[in-house]
Amino acid sequence: MAYDKFDTLTSTAVPLPIENVDTDQIIPARFLKATERKGFGDNLFRDWRYRPDNSLKEDFPLNDSKYTGKILVGGKNFGSGSSREHAAWAVYDYGFRCVVSSFFADIFRGNCLNIGVLPVQVSPEFLEEIFKTIDADPKTELEVDLTEQTITNLSTGNQEKFEINHYKKDNMLNGFDDIDYLLNIKSDIKEFAKNTPL
Amino acid sequence: MKKTLFDKVWDSHVVHSIEDGPDVLFIDRHMIHEVTSPVAFLGLKQRGISVLYPERTFATADHNTPTINQHLPVKDPLSANQLKALEENSKAHGISYWGLGHEKNGIVHVVGPEYGITQPGATIVCGDSHTSTHGAFGAIAFGIGTSEVEMVLATQCIMQPKPKKMRININGQLSAAVTPKDVALFIISKLTTSGATGYFVEYAGEVFENMTMEGRMTVCNLSIEMGARGGMIAPDKKTFEYIQGREFTPKEAAWEKAMAYWDTLSTDEGAVFDKELTFDGSTIEPMITYGTNPGMGMGIANDIPLAAAVEGGVATYKKSLQYMDFHEGDAMLGKPIDFVFVGSCTNGRIEDFRAFASIVKGRKKADHVTAWLVPGSHKVETAIKEEGILDILHDSGFTLREPGCSACLAMNEDKIPPGKYAVSTSNRNFEGRQGPGARTLLASPLVAAAAAVTGKVTDPRELMELETA
Ligand code: SF4
Numbered sequence: 001m002a003y004d005k006f007d008t009l010t011s012t013a014v015p016l017p018i019e020n021v022d023t024d025q026i027i028p029a030r031f032l033k034a035t036e037r038k039g040f041g042d043n044l045f046r047d048w049r050y051r052p053d054n055s056l057k058e059d060f061p062l063n064d065s066k067y068t069g070k071i072l073v074g075g076k077n078f079g080s081g082s083s084r085e086h087a088a089w090a091v092y093d094y095g096f097r098c099v100v101s102s103f104f105a106d107i108f109r110g111n112c113l114n115i116g117v118l119p120v121q122v123s124p125e126f127l128e129e130i131f132k133t134i135d136a137d138p139k140t141e142l143e144v145d146l147t148e149q150t151i152t153n154l155s156t157g158n159q160e161k162f163e164i165n166h167y168k169k170d171n172m173l174n175g176f177d178d179i180d181y182l183l184n185i186k187s188d189i190k191e192f193a194k195n196t197p198l
Numbered sequence: 199m200k201k202t203l204f205d206k207v208w209d210s211h212v213v214h215s216i217e218d219g220p221d222v223l224f225i226d227r228h229m230i231h232e233v234t235s236p237v238a239f240l241g242l243k244q245r246g247i248s249v250l251y252p253e254r255t256f257a258t259a260d261h262n263t264p265t266i267n268q269h270l271p272v273k274d275p276l277s278a279n280q281l282k283a284l285e286e287n288s289k290a291h292g293i294s295y296w297g298l299g300h301e302k303n304g305i306v307h308v309v310g311p312e313y314g315i316t317q318p319g320a321t322i323v324c325g326d327s328h329t330s331t332h333g334a335f336g337a338i339a340f341g342i343g344t345s346e347v348e349m350v351l352a353t354q355c356i357m358q359p360k361p362k363k364m365r366i367n368i369n370g371q372l373s374a375a376v377t378p379k380d381v382a383l384f385i386i387s388k389l390t391t392s393g394a395t396g397y398f399v400e401y402a403g404e405v406f407e408n409m410t411m412e413g414r415m416t417v418c419n420l421s422i423e424m425g426a427r428g429g430m431i432a433p434d435k436k437t438f439e440y441i442q443g444r445e446f447t448p449k450e451a452a453w454e455k456a457m458a459y460w461d462t463l464s465t466d467e468g469a470v471f472d473k474e475l476t477f478d479g480s481t482i483e484p485m486i487t488y489g490t491n492p493g494m495g496m497g498i499a500n501d502i503p504l505a506a507a508v509e510g511g512v513a514t515y516k517k518s519l520q521y522m523d524f525h526e527g528d529a530m531l532g533k534p535i536d537f538v539f540v541g542s543c544t545n546g547r548i549e550d551f552r553a554f555a556s557i558v559k560g561r562k563k564a565d566h567v568t569a570w571l572v573p574g575s576h577k578v579e580t581a582i583k584e585e586g587i588l589d590i591l592h593d594s595g596f597t598l599r600e601p602g603c604s605a606c607l608a609m610n611e612d613k614i615p616p617g618k619y620a621v622s623t624s625n626r627n628f629e630g631r632q633g634p635g636a637r638t639l640l641a642s643p644l645v646a647a648a649a650a651v652t653g654k655v656t657d658p659r660e661l662m663e664l665e666t667a
Contacts, residue, residue, distance in 0.1 A: 019514040020391055020491050024628040029607040033262065033276035035236035035283045047630050052616065075511065077392040080425065080491070081628060082607075083327035084234065085343035106395055106427055107327060110358070111343035165359065167219025177345070179245070182222065182353040185214060186250075189355055192213045192224055193251065197452075 003116030005175040009098055010143045010154070012069035014061050015134045021074050022081035023108060027090040029082075040086055041093030062094075066138040073130055073142075074101045079108025088112045098144050100151065102127040113168050114177065120144060120151050120162045129153060146172060200469040202363050203432050204398050207338045207463070211321045213355060220357040226320040228255040228350045229306045230293070232262060232277075232284040233609070234325030238348035239287040249351045252292040256315055257284055259297045260305045261326075262609040265572050265599035268298055277610065291351075304575020304601045307331040307543035311415065312577050314444025318433035318460040323350060328543050328625060330421040333430035334414035335437055336463050338398070340428040361427050362472040364397040365465075368405040370479035375658045377553065378413035379545055379623065379642035381405060382420035383485035383495040388477070390510075391493040395425030397473065400465060405479040406431050411440040412549040419544045420625055423492040432464040484658055486530055487627050487640040490518040494627075498645060498657050502528045521629050522637050523617075530639075530655050537620035538569040538650040539632070540643055541599075542606035545623035546574030548581045550643040555590045557647035557661055563595035564653030570612060571596055572604040594651070608633045621649040 031043040048060050061067050072091060078101035079087065088111040091099060098118045109119045122130075133140045133155040140155040146169060152159040164172075171177060182189070201209070214222040230238075235257075242248065249255065262277040272278040281298065288295035296302040302309060307328055310316045318336035323329060325347045332339035346356045366385060386393075399421050406414060414431050421429030438457065441447045448456045483497030496503070502519070504526045505512050519525065524533075540546070540554050551573065563569055571591065573579040579601055582588050588598055605612040606624040608631065614620045616635025623646050627638035639655065648656040 017513075018517070019511045022491065022626075022628045024607075024626065024631050028630055028634070029609045030634075032233050032609065033274075033280055035280055036240060037237045047634055052634060075514065077395075077425070080391050081327070081626060083325060083341035083343055085237075085325075085345060088343070103392060103395070105392070105425060106361075107341055107343060111345065114343060114345035165219050167216050167357075178357045179241075179345075179349050179352055181357070182349060182355055183247070185222065186353060189213055189222075189224070189250075189353055193354060196211075196224060196226065197448075 003175055003177065006097065006116060006118055006146055006172045008143065008145045008147070009070060010141055011071050012139060013071035013073045013100070013130070013134060013142050014067045014069055015131055016061055016072060016074045017131050019075040020077045020080055023079055023084050023087035024081055026079065026087040027084065032084060032086050037089055039093065040090035041095065044090040044094045070096055071098045071100060071142050071144070072096045073127070073134070074099060076101065076103045076124070078104050080105040083107045085111045085115070088115050088117055092117050100127070100130065100142070113172070116172065116175070118144065118146065118172060122151060122160050122162060126158065126160050129156060129158060200466040202465045202469045202471065203336065203400055203430060203463055204338065204363050205469070207319050207321065207336070208360060220359045222355050222357055223321060225323050225350050225354055225356060226254065227315055227322045229310055229315070229322070229324040229329070230255060230257045230284070230347065231306050231324070231326065232259050232280040234344050235287065235347055236280060236283040237344050238351055239283070241348040242351055245352070247352055249291040249293065251354050254354060255293045255351065256310070257288040257293050257295040258303055258306050258309055259284055261603045261607065263298050263602040264610050265602045265604045265612055268600045272298070301576055304577065305543045305546060305603055307419065308546060308574030308578065311335065312444070312575060314441050314447035317441060317447060318437060319463050323356065327422045328419050330426070330428040331415050331419040331543055333418035333421065333428050334411060335441065336430055336433035336460070338428065338430065341422065361398040362396055363400070364394055364426070364473040364475070365400045365402055365471045367403040367474070367476040368401070368479045369403040370405065372405060372479050372482060375484050375644055375662055376482050377642040377644060378409055378416040380482055380485045381479070382417045383487065383492065383640065384482045385477070386420065386424045386493050387485070387495040389424040389493070391423060391491045392425040394421070397426050399426045399429040401429055401431050402465070407434070410549060411436055412547045415547065416544055420492070423625060433460050484642060484645055486645060486655065488522065488524055488530055490521055490627055490629050492625065492627060492640060494518065495640065498655065499531060502526055502530065531657060533655045534619070535621050535639070535649050535654060536567065536618040537614050538567055538646050539572070539605045539620055539622040539624060540646050541570070541572030541574065541604050542624035543574060544625040545643050546572060546578065548578050550623060551578070551582050551587050552585070553643040554647045555587045557644055557658060558594040558596065558651055559590045561594055561651040563650055567650055567653050569596050569650050570599060570605055572599045573601045575601050605632050607631065608636070614638070621646045621655070
């Protein structure tokens with residue numbers, strides 16, 4: 001599915017200074033039962049946001065009204081575990097367009113890129129600084145510029161470059177997806193398949 | 199140029215290479231299940247396209263299926279809806295479909311190898327991270343997201359940058375009661391859950407050469423738990439013997455031809471890996487996890503590490519122990535447990551039930567323990583009955599459920615209740631993985647058996663020594 005184009009994003013951010021956040025936390029398995037890609041945001045971090053009786057855990061950052069914005073900032077090794085793309089859908093559906101961490105699990109990173117959520121990997125020091133500045137002032141804004149591949153902490157003015165391959169960058173900037181690309185080279189694929197027995 | 203096993207298989211499937219971008223990788227075989235495929239089919243519909251090569255996709259229902267009374271209608275309407283979607287989509291597109299009640303039904307990564315869908319040198323994907331299981335046969339196999347499921351249905355290709363390569367060598371003899379699960383938990387405890395992120399792993403050395411195919415599947419299955427895209431083992435005589443004659447493996451002349459190719463599938467002498475690690479197999483102990491990720495494992499007789507001695511964030515570590523209601527420095531041995539789960543694509547094969555039975559035989563299930571024994575497939579279930587294992591289980595007070603993923607991810611009714619401790623042979627001990635608030639201790643079928651009969655964390659060697667004494 002083609003998705004929204006991503007160019008620059010300037011926003012406050014929601015901090016989640018926890019390491020190894022796995023996709024079972026991002027969206028627990030019992031909420032994977034839909035046959036459409038809708039409504040997953042309601043259950044983003046379900047068991048961290050709500051008690052078993054469905055009452056709100058006020059101290060969880062997503063429930064804390066002082067934190068807002070389209071950027072989620074997570075601790076190291078974000079998105080490990082299950083390959084469920086529902087985790088990326090939930091992040092998107094909740095309203096995030098960018099996730100910042102010092103390290104991403106592979107499949108989660110790929111899933112994000114495939115649906116138009118930009119994963120931005122920064123150094124551990126830069127991440128630490130983001131957490132600190134948001135802690136001091138929740139109104140801290142981050143600026144993510146995909147063309148320049150930079151992320152800036154507008155509170156401190158500090159900036160870092162981030163990596164993204166050229167192909168994915170182009171896709172994100174234009175809102176293309178992989179299937180568009182693959183359908184264009186279908187005849188090559190069919191030719192290849194002829195020589196690849198089942 | 200000298201090539202690794204991984205290079206050989208990957209390079210032979212590249213349709214296109216995009217500069218500073220991913221490779222377009224041709225996928226030989228694609229497995230789908232009810233949870234991660236419906237939205238992919240919906241995407242095809244919205245684009246107005248159909249499945250390019252339906253004969254290369256195989257469907258089985260496993261993730262949210264009940265494990266008792268499978269002959270009755272599925273109670274949960276949402277699960278029933280997903281199962282119906284899988285059936286309708288498979289039939290509409292001419293995909294072979296092994297639904298609930300079908301004799302070939304079972305967990306996707308258990309049935310793939312059982313019917314010879316899994317073959318050396320193949321590229322295999324599925325919308326489930328433990329697709330890495332199939333690497334045991336010398337295939338490149340890995341989990342994908344739903345957008346990629348749609349890609350494979352539409353074009354039989356996915357787009358992935360070629361991962362880096364890592365080799366993990368383990369030589370030496372394993373001690374008594376040390377199973378492939380322990381080897382895998384040991385490796386993950388050394389590498390952490392992100393230690394192999396960005397890599398594809400090859401397992402090499404005596405320990406893996408000596409393993410059965412079932413054991414190799416357990417090890418490759420858990421590759422994802424150290425962040426690796428997948429893991430693989432070079433095919434050998436054992437591999438070929440295992441797959442020969444299975445439904446989807448080549449026959450006669452085609453078999454000979456395939457064998458000639460498969461024989462070339464090993465890493466060339468002198469091929470270079472981006473990272474290489476070596477461990478001594480004789481130092482591995484029966485393992486157990488004490489925390490909330492699979493990297494938090496240790497020898498079963500050890501004490502839970504002190505926070506100060508742990509690498510990484512102390513706050514995250516403490517949060518994890520708090521969830522488990524364990525304390526740094528605690529011994530694991532003797533901790534009371536409530537549930538035992540034997541099953542999943544990690545340890546739900548016949549060998550695992552044999553191991554479990556070897557310990558419970560002549561003993562009784564501890565009264566307060568609830569045990570869920572869930573075969574990985576109908577084929578495993580049949581073998582359990584035919585080998586007389588079911589009788590042993592019954593005599594010891596256990597019952598057998600019907601195949602499925604079950605409490606591995608607790609999408610069906612098989613949920614460990616909040617606060618309860620479960621010794622599980624599955625693959626993830628994340629918070630809530632086996633049910634909201636559930637506390638999971640990952641271990642081998644032997645450790646699970648020892649816990650089931652004693653009602654607490656017990657070193658299986660104690661029970662095995664009693665037998666030989
Ligand atoms: S048993 Fe668990 S890990 Fe394996 S396929 Fe099922 S849910 Fe995934």
